[in-house]
Amino acid sequence: MTRSTLIARLTERFPHLMGRDTEIAVRLILEAVGDALAQGSRVEVRGFGSFALSHRPPRVGRNPKSGEQVTVPAKHVPHFKPGKELRERVDAQLTNGIAPLK
Amino acid sequence: MTESVTKAELADVLFERLGLNKREAKDMVDCFFEEVREALERGDDVKLSGFGMFNLRTKSPRPGRNPKTGEEIPITARRVVTFHASNKLKAQIDSAYAERDHANG
Numbered sequence: 001m002t003r004s005t006l007i008a009r010l011t012e013r014f015p016h017l018m019g020r021d022t023e024i025a026v027r028l029i030l031e032a033v034g035d036a037l038a039q040g041s042r043v044e045v046r047g048f049g050s051f052a053l054s055h056r057p058p059r060v061g062r063n064p065k066s067g068e069q070v071t072v073p074a075k076h077v078p079h080f081k082p083g084k085e086l087r088e089r090v091d092a093q094l095t096n097g098i099a100p101l102k
Numbered sequence: 103m104t105e106s107v108t109k110a111e112l113a114d115v116l117f118e119r120l121g122l123n124k125r126e127a128k129d130m131v132d133c134f135f136e137e138v139r140e141a142l143e144r145g146d147d148v149k150l151s152g153f154g155m156f157n158l159r160t161k162s163p164r165p166g167r168n169p170k171t172g173e174e175i176p177i178t179a180r181r182v183v184t185f186h187a188s189n190k191l192k193a194q195i196d197s198a199y200a201e202r203d204h205a206n207g
Contacts, residue, residue, distance in 0.1 A: 002150070003152075017126070021122075029116070037194075077192065
């Protein structure tokens with residue numbers, strides 16, 4: 001599923017809204033999640049999962065080609081932890097053998 | 103900035119910036135996450151350009167252990183969701199941090 005299929009499906013669910021509105025809604029939701037993370041907040045959606053930042057401290061790495069030492073700067077990377085409902089629903093399909101991976 | 107952002111705050115954004123009424127805003131946020139869940143449940147990966155990808159991975163069964171008792175218990179085959187942030191999202195987070203580090207000296 002891509003962003004455009006998601007927008008199309010939401011537009012079907014909200015027939016009284018215009019497609020343009022669902023498109024903006026999807027953009028606003030994703031931007032709000034991104035902005036929260038950029039500000040250092042967590043995002044927690046019950047039944048879906050939570051987005052948080054994990055901190056990677058600076059480290060001394062090596063250029064694998066030249067063997068030269070380089071400092072890799074500290075960075076914050078987003079991390080997603082699936083919620084209970086999502087974990088269970090995704091796994092149930094495998095256990096029941098209904099939908100093979102596409 | 104320790105408070106978590108939840109569905110309520112996301113719905114507020116739709117109310118304030120898109121002009122959906124409170125009810126519609128809440129429904130839209132619920133449906134948004136439900137659509138993503140349903141896609142993953144169907145076995146579909148979800149690719150949201152500019153944000154990231156939710157991928158499904160099938161894990162083989164492996165032996166596990168109860169860390170408390172040391173007892174061996176098998177971990178069954180399972181399907182799990184992984185998330186990979188897009189380069190755009192990673193860059194947004196990195197530059198926000200760089201700016202704050204700079205501001206704090």
